[in-house]
Amino acid sequence: MVIIKRKELSFIEKLYLPQIFQALSHSFRAMFQPRITRQYPEEPLPTNEVTRGQPRLTLLEDGEHLACVSCGLCEAACPAYAITIDGHETERFIEREPERFEIDMLRCILCGFCEEACPKDAIFMSDELELADFSRAALVYDIDKLKRPREELQGRIDYFYQVNDRWRTPSSTS
Amino acid sequence: MPLPLVWLIKVVLIYGGLITVAAAMSLAERKVSAWIQWRVGPNRVGPWGLLQPVADGVKFIFKEELVPEGANQTLFRLAPILSAVPPMLAVAVIPFAGEVSIGGHVTTLSIADLDISTLYVVAIGGLGIYGVILGGWSSNSKYSLLGGLRASAQMVSYELSLLLSILVVVVLSGTLDLRQIVNDQAGPIFAWNIFALPVGPIAFLLFVIATFAETNRHPFDFAECEPELVGGFHTEYSSMKFALFFLGEYCAMTVMACLTTVFFLGGGNIPWWPDAPWLLELTCFLSKMGFFLFLFLWVRWTLPRFRFDQLMALGWKVMLPIAIANVFVTGALLSLGWFA
Amino acid sequence: MTRITINGKEVEADPKKPLITACHEHAAQVPMYCYHPGLTPVGSCRICQVELQQGEIPPRIVVACRTPVAEGMVVNTETPQAHDARRQCLEFLLKNHPLDCPICDKAGECDLQDYSFSEGQAEGRSVEPRRKLEKRKNLGDVIVLDQERCILCSRCVRFFEDVTKKPQLTVSGLGSRSVISTFMDRPLTGNYQGNVADICPVGALTLSGFRFQARVWNLDKHLSTCGECSRGCSITVEVLRRKEVKRLRPHFNEEVNKWWMCDHGRFSYARLNAEDRLQGATLHQDGVPHPVDRETGIAAVVDMLRVHSGAYILISPWMTVEEGEQALAFCHALASPPRLLAPPTNDLKDDLLHTGEAAPNRRGLEGQGFQTQSRDDALSALAAAECAVLIGERITEILGVEALAELSNSIRLIIFDTHALQVSATNVCIGIPNAAERTGTWINVDGHAGRIAAAKPAPPGVASLTRSLEEIRAALAPVAGEVGS
Numbered sequence: 001m002v003i004i005k006r007k008e009l010s011f012i013e014k015l016y017l018p019q020i021f022q023a024l025s026h027s028f029r030a031m032f033q034p035r036i037t038r039q040y041p042e043e044p045l046p047t048n049e050v051t052r053g054q055p056r057l058t059l060l061e062d063g064e065h066l067a068c069v070s071c072g073l074c075e076a077a078c079p080a081y082a083i084t085i086d087g088h089e090t091e092r093f094i095e096r097e098p099e100r101f102e103i104d105m106l107r108c109i110l111c112g113f114c115e116e117a118c119p120k121d122a123i124f125m126s127d128e129l130e131l132a133d134f135s136r137a138a139l140v141y142d143i144d145k146l147k148r149p150r151e152e153l154q155g156r157i158d159y160f161y162q163v164n165d166r167w168r169t170p171s172s173t174s
Numbered sequence: 175m176p177l178p179l180v181w182l183i184k185v186v187l188i189y190g191g192l193i194t195v196a197a198a199m200s201l202a203e204r205k206v207s208a209w210i211q212w213r214v215g216p217n218r219v220g221p222w223g224l225l226q227p228v229a230d231g232v233k234f235i236f237k238e239e240l241v242p243e244g245a246n247q248t249l250f251r252l253a254p255i256l257s258a259v260p261p262m263l264a265v266a267v268i269p270f271a272g273e274v275s276i277g278g279h280v281t282t283l284s285i286a287d288l289d290i291s292t293l294y295v296v297a298i299g300g301l302g303i304y305g306v307i308l309g310g311w312s313s314n315s316k317y318s319l320l321g322g323l324r325a326s327a328q329m330v331s332y333e334l335s336l337l338l339s340i341l342v343v344v345v346l347s348g349t350l351d352l353r354q355i356v357n358d359q360a361g362p363i364f365a366w367n368i369f370a371l372p373v374g375p376i377a378f379l380l381f382v383i384a385t386f387a388e389t390n391r392h393p394f395d396f397a398e399c400e401p402e403l404v405g406g407f408h409t410e411y412s413s414m415k416f417a418l419f420f421l422g423e424y425c426a427m428t429v430m431a432c433l434t435t436v437f438f439l440g441g442g443n444i445p446w447w448p449d450a451p452w453l454l455e456l457t458c459f460l461s462k463m464g465f466f467l468f469l470f471l472w473v474r475w476t477l478p479r480f481r482f483d484q485l486m487a488l489g490w491k492v493m494l495p496i497a498i499a500n501v502f503v504t505g506a507l508l509s510l511g512w513f514a
Numbered sequence: 515m516t517r518i519t520i521n522g523k524e525v526e527a528d529p530k531k532p533l534i535t536a537c538h539e540h541a542a543q544v545p546m547y548c549y550h551p552g553l554t555p556v557g558s559c560r561i562c563q564v565e566l567q568q569g570e571i572p573p574r575i576v577v578a579c580r581t582p583v584a585e586g587m588v589v590n591t592e593t594p595q596a597h598d599a600r601r602q603c604l605e606f607l608l609k610n611h612p613l614d615c616p617i618c619d620k621a622g623e624c625d626l627q628d629y630s631f632s633e634g635q636a637e638g639r640s641v642e643p644r645r646k647l648e649k650r651k652n653l654g655d656v657i658v659l660d661q662e663r664c665i666l667c668s669r670c671v672r673f674f675e676d677v678t679k680k681p682q683l684t685v686s687g688l689g690s691r692s693v694i695s696t697f698m699d700r701p702l703t704g705n706y707q708g709n710v711a712d713i714c715p716v717g718a719l720t721l722s723g724f725r726f727q728a729r730v731w732n733l734d735k736h737l738s739t740c741g742e743c744s745r746g747c748s749i750t751v752e753v754l755r756r757k758e759v760k761r762l763r764p765h766f767n768e769e770v771n772k773w774w775m776c777d778h779g780r781f782s783y784a785r786l787n788a789e790d791r792l793q794g795a796t797l798h799q800d801g802v803p804h805p806v807d808r809e810t811g812i813a814a815v816v817d818m819l820r821v822h823s824g825a826y827i828l829i830s831p832w833m834t835v836e837e838g839e840q841a842l843a844f845c846h847a848l849a850s851p852p853r854l855l856a857p858p859t860n861d862l863k864d865d866l867l868h869t870g871e872a873a874p875n876r877r878g879l880e881g882q883g884f885q886t887q888s889r890d891d892a893l894s895a896l897a898a899a900e901c902a903v904l905i906g907e908r909i910t911e912i913l914g915v916e917a918l919a920e921l922s923n924s925i926r927l928i929i930f931d932t933h934a935l936q937v938s939a940t941n942v943c944i945g946i947p948n949a950a951e952r953t954g955t956w957i958n959v960d961g962h963a964g965r966i967a968a969a970k971p972a973p974p975g976v977a978s979l980t981r982s983l984e985e986i987r988a989a990l991a992p993v994a995g996e997v998g999s
Binding site: 020023024026027028030031033034035036037039 | 206208209210211212213214472473475476477
């Protein structure tokens with residue numbers, strides 16, 4: 001058992017009034033401090049290539065076709081079951097391309113596993129973080145909403161290679 | 175211009191002003207809290223968020239009105255009205271400024287000039303508690319009930335100190351008429367009752383503390399007390415009924431700020447300028463009132479809430495003895511001719 | 515039985531089988547590409563090399579698939595020499611194998627991928643470019659060949675030689691220019707082409723119907739039985755997202771189909787995915803169907819059967835034994851003779867698997883006491899009947915919609931089928947689950963019981979046939995008692 005002996009308060013301290021006035025002056029001065037609020041929609045969040053935003057699909061140099069071959073590895077890697085892919089045959093040299101590539105952004109947890117699983121550099125985490133709509137269905141993003149020119153994601157791609165190069169071997173990136 | 179029309183103009187002006195102040199207070203509360211916490215506060219509706227009260231009002235009107243099962247229907251609906259009306263009635267006798275000429279009629283800037291207006295204010299102001307107690311009791315909710323009970327205990331305790339400090343002023347001025355009390359404080363700043371040494375400052379302090387308790391404001395807002403009672407007496411209220419409680423609270427704050435001004439700070443008097451034009455007097459009154467309104471917010475966002483037993487101890491063991499002693503000292507000094 | 519030692523453990527081995535079988539039976543991991551238990555071993559891929567010591571001869575590396583078991587053999591699969599031999603072999607196999615696993619349909623069930631992952635090296639050492647060959651060569655309507663992926667194990671060649679006895683494929687060309695091809699580039703024929711896609715150890719031979727349709731790890735596999743002929747081959751029903759049957763594959767069953775199945779059965783899954791299924795029930799008035807829920811349909815059937823006892827009852831040979839039992843009780847309750855519609859025949863009969871009798875459970879239902887009735891007899895009985903109950907998957911299809919359309923409107927026609935029957939004589943149709951949506955047993959032509967499994971959920975509002983019949987019987991029970999007295 002510990003007996004805590006409280007400090008005896010002097011008469012002035014017992015009045016509490018000096019402390020109250022001190023506190024009031026403190027809060028009054030706080031009114032003139034610089035604001036720390038971020039005016040969010042006008043002042044966007046700072047992002048850089050380390051930001052793991054929503055996943056996006058890269059386009060090939062032709063700017064028309066996805067780099068994705070719908071191998072399904074991101075679908076298998078996704079811990080939130082957010083990705084659904086249906087492939088179909090294409091006449092291009094890569095033989096298969098996604099017919100349907102959907103990411104349910106309501107389920108996506110922005111973990112970046114899809115980016116790591118992808119053998120074709122087809123999916124990367126963008127710096128896009130805003131997600132709002134009036135229906136759930138509209139937040140299931142399809143290819144049209146997901147595709148981005150490779151240049152837009154270039155910063156993230158470079159960063160990704162920089163941090164993952166030691167795990168990668170030359171032959172596994174081809 | 176006929177006389178009733180003059181009255182009507184005064185009524186519309188003063189009540190319009192009161193409602194505006196109450197609405198502005200709802201915005202000011204959020205703005206001041208934001209400033210004290212290094213934030214910006216509401217700034218989306220209108221310039222600097224000035225239209226926020228309008229948006230709030232519209233939202234309140236369109237909210238669903240819920241009446242809990244098992245609630246006393248009549249009292250549940252009556253309580254917000256009982257809470258909002260008394261402070262509005264009390265404002266009728268506040269002397270905002272001296273003589274004004276409206277349409278050829280020379281009149282005073284208050285709705286009514288009663289010679290017992292102090293008694294009237296105290297009596298009407300005391301009714302406000304019914305709204306809180308009935309609202310808490312009729313909701314059929316344990317949180318509301320506890321909030322109502324606390325409010326009644328708190329108001330009974332602090333009304334005593336409040337009245338005894340008013341008594342000091344009444345004794346000093348020798349009148350129950352608020353306008354007379356104001357006129358009595360005209361002249362140099364030392365004529366204000368707050369400077370009626372030694373009893374004036376003590377009475378002022380007691381009065382201000384008691385007004386905080388009377389209006390259920392921090393640090394004495396035990397009737398609401400969110401961490402303990404969810405929402406306190408208005409837990410079950412929604413929509414405009416909820417808004418009426420807030421209107422009542424802000425009106426009560428406004429009235430209390432006016433009374434503090436009238437009793438202790440000379441009302442609309444400008445020191446050393448007894449014959450100032452009425453507009454300046456009104457401005458002077460409103461700025462004094464504004465300071466006390468700001469004080470309500472300032473204290474709320476500075477001090478933490480008391481514990482309920484501390485509240486009771488402060489009311490009965492500290493403030494009441496000091497207030498009684500203060501009255502006796504005032505009487506004694508007066509009879510000795512100290513204030514002459 | 516012969517005693518040999520595998521990885522230091524003395525075991526019994528069958529001398530009639532190659533060494534690799536003994537290794538597999540005793541948990542020694544030996545990979546194999548060209549070896550298939552159903553085909554003649556040729557030892558062309560060399561991946562199954564193990565270290566063998568026999569008597570006084572020093573240990574040497576042999577291929578396990580071509581080495582017969584002999585008394586006193588000491589086999590080691592895990593020595594550095596054996597590992598080395600297999601790794602070098604693997605490196606050569608991968609020398610020209612394209613790295614398109616992300617695209618390849620075999621990925622996930624590919625022997626070469628699995629073994630490369632566990633034993634292969636991460637980096638290739640060769641600097642020469644890989645072979646460029648044809649990536650998409652159609653070998654008939656069923657099979658597509660990717661020559662780059664092929665490792666020339668010749669399993670497909672031997673399948674046509676050993677199993678169908680009609681050789682159609684060969685390895686043509688020499689050395690690095692060797693490819694699999696048909697004689698004179700003629701398309702593949704026959705009812706067993708699909709099997710070569712199953713036995714191909716890599717993704718060289720793929721089914722054109724399944725190509726790029728689904729990733730194999732997304733398929734839920736359910737052991738079941740094929741219902742397209744009375745052979746009743748054991749199969750796996752592979753379902754994508756609990757919704758769509760994507761492929762049917764043979765499952766090894768020593769007594770029925772070994773490793774094989776026919777293309778007729780393999781590509782019958784379109785029927786299992788049919789979209790226009792009957793949900794709940796339909797009540798027909800003047801030939802116009804009105805959809806109602808199953809309970810309402812059942813009530814209508816009960817009302818009808820109360821008036822017309824002794825209705826003509828005919829069941830489909832696709833019904834399971836369990837459903838047959840319930841149908842038998844139903845017949846007894848209505849005092850009707852239990853009748854089974856004779857399964858249709860087709861000209862697909864061969865001496866390998868297909869029986870030519872296009873229904874899976876005639877034998878099981880006959881064994882339960884149903885009397886087989888030919889289609890013509892059934893139709894004439896229907897024309898004479900006052901009230902008829904047709905029960906089971908595909909029964910209206912076998913009888914023929916045109917023939918049923920000729921029935922007079924005076925007949926009370928009650929149908930339990932997967933699809934509604936749109937003819938004027940119909941009164942009530944009640945939906946039932948199809949073969950991929952229910953569980954039960956089929957008895958094949960030789961008397962082997964084959965289990966069918968529910969691989970996907972039935973359409974909304976559809977309950978099992980057993981339940982529907984039981985409910986009707988329960989509702990009729992008091993009336994049936996009165997009739998009996």
